[in-house]
Amino acid sequence: MFDSPFLYLSACSIKNRVLKRVRRLREPRYLIGAVVGVAYLYLAFFRRVRIRRGTAARSIGFPPEVLGAIQLAGGFILWLVVAARWIFPIPTQPLRLSGAERDFLLTAPVTRRRITSYKLLRSQIAVFLSTALMLVFAWNAVTSRWAFLLGMFLLLTTLRMHLLGVALSRATLRRAAGRPDPATIAAIAVIAVASAGALLALAPGVLAFARTRDLATALLTVHETASRPVTVAALLPFTLLVRPVFAAGPGSFLVAAWPAVVLALVNYAWVVRCEERAETSEATSELQTVEGKRSPPRPVYRRAPFALATHGRPEWALVWKNLIMLGRYANAAMLLRVAIPLAVFAIAVAGGRQRQLAAAAFPFAIVISCGLTVLGPYSFRNDLRQDLARLAVLKTWPVSGERLLWGEVLAPTIALTAIVWVCILLTAVLVLAAPPTALGWPAWLAIAASAAIVLPVVILAQVVVQNAAVVLFPGWVATGPSRPRGVEAMGQQMLMFAGSLLLLLVGILPGAVVGALVTFVGSYLIGWPAIFPGAAALAALLIAEIVLAVRLLGDVLDRTDPTAVEAG
């Protein structure tokens, strides 16, 4: 199966990849990133391993009934992941061949099955490394570290292969529009039986919760129904995969592992079979070749947010463009799945006056708003971080660097502001349901209004900082749709993150001081509502800083040579 040309290819690839990573450490940005990344990993994780090395492994030893419950819970989670993927497919290319693999391997006198086996086995390296990292996380919590390592590796490998099989089966069914093959039918049957068992176990618990509104009672009910032989049998394929992870020693591991190995081999055979069917049913476009390790996401056409006039400030052309980018790469279904339940929940709570639930959710909504403000700009990258790869195009436009930057930073700011404002509104609805005792309505109204002003300006500041990093240190920031990988890339990102936060805090400080003073003085006159003019003062100062920063960065952008960026 892993014949000499594939072994040779793998060995050379790994060797050259390592050499390339080592050689690039000659560049300061990678060396510093590597130092930071390694230091973080050591301090956060490996130091625990080192400290504990001299001591005997501490056996936690779960009681059998607890261990059984944990394994059952693990089986539930696995079932959920697999069932979700059958029902909600993620548009992905199942077995990606690079351009070179396509041109060399597909044209070579080797069977498709051998190529599939090669790709599957190559991918196990990454799975093993991930498992090793998990072991470091769980070093002090596991009974047998070897069992955990090998058991988790077996679990993740099998899961990954099964999910590959799901994607391939769906692709084949879509293309062939015919009857699925017996192996796929068997897989669907197993999932269906497991789903029936899981739902049988969960249903009484849901009903119990609806009746009693007590979570503990509901969980106990689920545990009782899940322990029945019918449910255990239905979820057996999943719990069999989980058992080796919690084995106490070599003997129990071997006993628990062999069914998991059988499952892994069955899934392997199924994937290979699916892949062959995909090829013969001409579903090869689902197995598209891509350049490089990861394929960039594909945009999906959706309506533009607004009609762009042919005259007016050029910045708005960029805002329009980047909002389109956001909409066409975002998965709207995912967003709706989060937004709709949240909105329904908030409205229902407000209408039904569920004080207890609202009081619990209220701080959660606050955290979401603040979290989006601070971390949202790292996820919403529809700005210069995406467009830097097109800098040569941008520089042919009759638009100054300053205006280009304004156009770039406004789009993610607008999108994030819209979400944060919705969160503030939902928070206000929750406050209606659970009125606070200490503060009156004017105070809460002032707080909400202040947040509505300040948070968007902080978001804008964050986005400007992110784009400033791109302009000033293009080699340090991940640009475009792909993400750099490796310890040095992680270290770079950590440095940039820390630097961005520090810069943001320094930038906010003057405004915060002025705002606090205004609020303090105003509070003697109008009480809590004085927070609003304080917030306005903070926002105004921060905007002034942002305007100045964009002007300076615009000059830098005007002088930036795209060749230097492209070479980096």
Add this chain to the structure above:
Amino acid sequence: MIELLAVTKLYGDLRAVDALSFAVARGEVVGLIGPNGAGKTTTLRCVAGIQRPSSGTIRIDGHDVVAEPIEAKRRLAFVPDEPQLFDYLTVSEHLRLVARLYQVVDADAAIPPLLEQLEIADKRSALPAELSRGMRQKLAVACALLHRPVALLFDEPLTGLDPLGIRRMKQTILACAREGAAVIVSSHLLHLVEEICGRIVIIAKGRKVADGTLQELADHPGLAGADLEEIFLRATGHDAEASSGQNAEK
């Protein structure tokens, strides 16, 4: 219309472009040719305002590309060898974007005939991933022509086009010149350059080694040759290749 005065571009110690001077008048099509690494693309990128020359002056319709970049770029269009499109914008949205950037107020009237002329009207709602290489090239050309530039730069404009596309592209370039634009075409396809360019500038190692019409170059002592290929080879110091080519044909 397009003026380069002693333009130099340095990358560290490397002189990618070395004191290059030439001009392109309105209605003229000038071919910019040279060996690989001669500095053709660097020259075009400096003229387009993508890169700043290390020294020298570039003017587009009298506007210095460095001192008055906005005014210069407003009159200019650059079609690179590899079309750089936004993956998430449709054909019509690309043109809409360009219309706004260049303030083309009559874009609603100008876009449909432009799409028809370039034979991509039926692809107006397509994303770049749905277009063939040739269609992406046509879209890049459409974006370049929408604002009616007075200076046009083409870098390897025929790459990836089918025979009909090649013919259309040549017709488009000549039409732009007829309408008064100053056009620079950089290409390795010497027969194309011979066919559509009234004047040829040959550069090697960043320096201009020849500048003139085909007849003027052929009449130059030391550059006597039957066609542009031999002129090119001799001008760039490959006399032996030029001679062996002549002998082979005999």
